[in-house]
Amino acid sequence: MTLVLRMIAQxxxxxxxxxxxxxxxxxGATELLPGDFAxxxxxxxxxxxxxxxxxxxxxxDQPFYIRYVxxxxxxxxxxxxxxxxxxxxxxxxxxxxxxxxxxxLALYAAAxxxxxxxxxxxxxxLWRNSLFDRVTxxxxxxxxxxxxxxxxxxxxxxxxxxxxxxxxxxxxxxxDLGEKLYRSFLPALTLTLVVxxxxxxxTRAAIINLLSSPYIEMARLKGMRPxxxxxxxxxxxxxxxxxxxxxxxxxxxITGVVVVEVVFVYxxxxxxMVDSVSRRDIPVVQAxxxxxxxxxxxxxxxxxxxxTLSNPRLMYRK
Amino acid sequence: xGFLVFLFWACVTLAxxxxxxWGFRKLxxxxxxxxxxxxxxxxxxxxxxxxxxxxxxxxxxxxxxVIAPYPERMIVSTQFQPWTAEHWLGxxxxxxxxxxxxxxxxRNTVGIAFATTALAFLIGSVLxxxxxxxxxxxxQGLSRLVDVFMAIPSLIFALLLLTIFGTSILTLILVIAxxxxxRVFRLSRAVTEGVVVMDYVEAARLRGEGxxxxxxxxxxxxxxxxxxxxxGLRFCFxxxxxxxxxxxxxxxxxxxxxxxxMVRENATLITFGDITPLLPAGAIALLTVAVNFVVDWxxxxxxxxxx
Numbered sequence: 001m002t003l004v005l006r007m008i009a010q011x012x013x014x015x016x017x018x019x020x021x022x023x024x025x026x027x028g029a030t031e032l033l034p035g036d037f038a039x040x041x042x043x044x045x046x047x048x049x050x051x052x053x054x055x056x057x058x059x060x061d062q063p064f065y066i067r068y069v070x071x072x073x074x075x076x077x078x079x080x081x082x083x084x085x086x087x088x089x090x091x092x093x094x095x096x097x098x099x100x101x102x103x104x105l106a107l108y109a110a111a112x113x114x115x116x117x118x119x120x121x122x123x124x125x126l127w128r129n130s131l132f133d134r135v136t137x138x139x140x141x142x143x144x145x146x147x148x149x150x151x152x153x154x155x156x157x158x159x160x161x162x163x164x165x166x167x168x169x170x171x172x173x174x175x176d177l178g179e180k181l182y183r184s185f186l187p188a189l190t191l192t193l194v195v196x197x198x199x200x201x202x203t204r205a206a207i208i209n210l211l212s213s214p215y216i217e218m219a220r221l222k223g224m225r226p227x228x229x230x231x232x233x234x235x236x237x238x239x240x241x242x243x244x245x246x247x248x249x250x251x252x253x254i255t256g257v258v259v260v261e262v263v264f265v266y267x268x269x270x271x272x273m274v275d276s277v278s279r280r281d282i283p284v285v286q287a288x289x290x291x292x293x294x295x296x297x298x299x300x301x302x303x304x305x306x307x308t309l310s311n312p313r314l315m316y317r318k
Numbered sequence: 319x320g321f322l323v324f325l326f327w328a329c330v331t332l333a334x335x336x337x338x339x340w341g342f343r344k345l346x347x348x349x350x351x352x353x354x355x356x357x358x359x360x361x362x363x364x365x366x367x368x369x370x371x372x373x374x375x376x377x378x379x380x381x382x383x384v385i386a387p388y389p390e391r392m393i394v395s396t397q398f399q400p401w402t403a404e405h406w407l408g409x410x411x412x413x414x415x416x417x418x419x420x421x422x423x424x425r426n427t428v429g430i431a432f433a434t435t436a437l438a439f440l441i442g443s444v445l446x447x448x449x450x451x452x453x454x455x456x457x458q459g460l461s462r463l464v465d466v467f468m469a470i471p472s473l474i475f476a477l478l479l480l481t482i483f484g485t486s487i488l489t490l491i492l493v494i495a496x497x498x499x500x501r502v503f504r505l506s507r508a509v510t511e512g513v514v515v516m517d518y519v520e521a522a523r524l525r526g527e528g529x530x531x532x533x534x535x536x537x538x539x540x541x542x543x544x545x546x547x548x549x550g551l552r553f554c555f556x557x558x559x560x561x562x563x564x565x566x567x568x569x570x571x572x573x574x575x576x577x578x579x580m581v582r583e584n585a586t587l588i589t590f591g592d593i594t595p596l597l598p599a600g601a602i603a604l605l606t607v608a609v610n611f612v613v614d615w616x617x618x619x620x621x622x623x624x625x
Contacts, residue, residue, distance in 0.1 A: 021469075025466065144610075145558075147558055147561050150602065153588050154596065157324075157588050158324055160589065254471050255473035258474075263585075274566050277566075285481045289470070292471055
């Protein structure tokens with residue numbers, strides 16, 4: 001048991017280290033800016049005096065490491081400074097409500113995608129080379145090749161035009177859960193379709209890989225029932241690859257959510273980020289990028305820990 | 319009702335695609351000889367469909383000014399005209415001819431994506447080959463750097479860099495190329511590591527051959543096949559990433575005709591039941607599917623599986 005705890009502590013420490021370096025990149029990237037922040041804010045109106053004033057106001061006259069430590073210390077307490085485009089408005093305020101919306105959308109999509117993808121993937125692997133396998137596989141390959149906004153607009157064309165579902169996912173705060181689920185159905189469905197395709201193909205590959213291993217062949221040769229081979233021999237060992245597949249694809253949701261939120265005018269973090277990029281509102285972009293990157297690192301970390309737990313051999317890996 | 323109509327057209331398109339692919343395979347096999355002839359004759363229908371689509375895109379991109387009835391940026395009519403004999407696909411939000419912009423979009427969108435992929439490949443594979451061949455601190459340094467870059471989701475990283483450097487075609491190409499070169503680096507380093515330990519490379523080292531000779535004459539010929547397949551896949555990713563950014567309004571900027579931003583500009587039409595804005599998005603999807611089909615076939619051929 002102590003071994004397990006030590007492994008988890010090790011992974012957590014590694015994850016924290018990664019996050020620290022990532023935050024260094026996200027913050028340090030602004031140093032690459034030709035000129036600096038202050039000139040970027042003022043644009044044409046930059047005179048030496050105003051630039052100097054803004055620099056002092058934003059603390060840009062401090063050396064890099066002091067500003068970085070300040071920013072990081074603030075970020076840990078969920079304080080990301082104030083927005084440049086809407087002067088004086090705290091970034092944390094802009095993010096807070098939207099973070100909840102984005103999480104809701106991602107969980108909604110995941111709740112639909114994970115069971116669907118695992119079922120399709122396992123069935124396709126079991127009935128390999130059947131008509132079912134060929135049809136699901138080639139539709140998955142096509143779905144992967146589609147840009148997210150293509151899938152989104154096809155769904156709007158088919159489902160929103162008839163008035164079945166709203167094509168604009170406005171989310172009034174007063175809406176109850178059922179109303180929210182109904183309003184955000186199309187964005188969630190878009191994400192589900194895109195993620196399911198990836199997840200299904202990877203599940204299929206993982207299961208096929210597993211079914212070709214010698215102990216499965218041995219169990220079959222002993223004359224065991226196929227259902228027992230699957231449930232008792234294949235499934236326990238399939239947990240690690242499947243968890244990995246799920247985590248990788250949930251991480252993929254993070255980038256998918258940006259485009260989908262813009263298509264459906266969904267009030268989430270992705271849309272905030274895109275708006276801030278075109279306004280060059282650097283503190284907001286930094287904050288959102290840090291949140292997305294943290295979620296990404298965390299998901300990969302979870303996958304790593306769970307797959308190590310399900311396969312003790314990995315624990316003694318050098 | 320809308321769904322049934324959609325299903326009907328999907329079936330018709332599928333049938334037409336199969337027929338065209340079959341015809342293209344016959345034609346391609348008829349005009350080629352020897353090894354090439356055998357490969358093309360035995361290509362699966364999906365692969366010949368992919369090659370046909372790529373060939374059509376190439377022709378359209380090269381001959382764009384000849385094919386397009388109107389110039390790329392000229393306002394020729396009022397906005398949002400329906401499909402007529404004069405304007406085959408109607409006009410867009412500013413009154414420019416949609417069909418002409420689709421044709422020019424082939425050149426712009428595909429050309430920029432291709433240039434970006436080539437650049438990403440140049441950076442990634444050169445560094446990957448060097449890291450695996452030289453080893454030591456160079457390998458360690460580059461690999462750890464790439465690890466950190468890959469810990470940030472690529473679209474998010476691209477958005478961050480575009481905020482800092484602003485949005486222009488040149489920064490777009492550079493940003494996406496650098497981000498994607500990390501993926502190319504991973505692959506080329508892994509493939510090269512398998513080759514570097516071979517006896518013939520060791521023998522060449524003992525002969526006292528230089529680094530350039532080792533890489534170009536001994537290693538490169540043995541890692542080309544996986545790298546070429548990777549180029550196809552990478553192109554798909556880069557193409558989708560650039561289209562997504564253009565769709566978000568942060569990639570290729572107007573008035574340059576580009577499929578991603580064309581979808582964005584005309585998206586309102588979809589809610590009125592007009593499928594015109596879906597066409598550029600469909601053009602992106604079609605090319606990605608086509609490249610995927612061809613890559614699949616090449617990987618299958620290279621792996622020598624005969625199942």
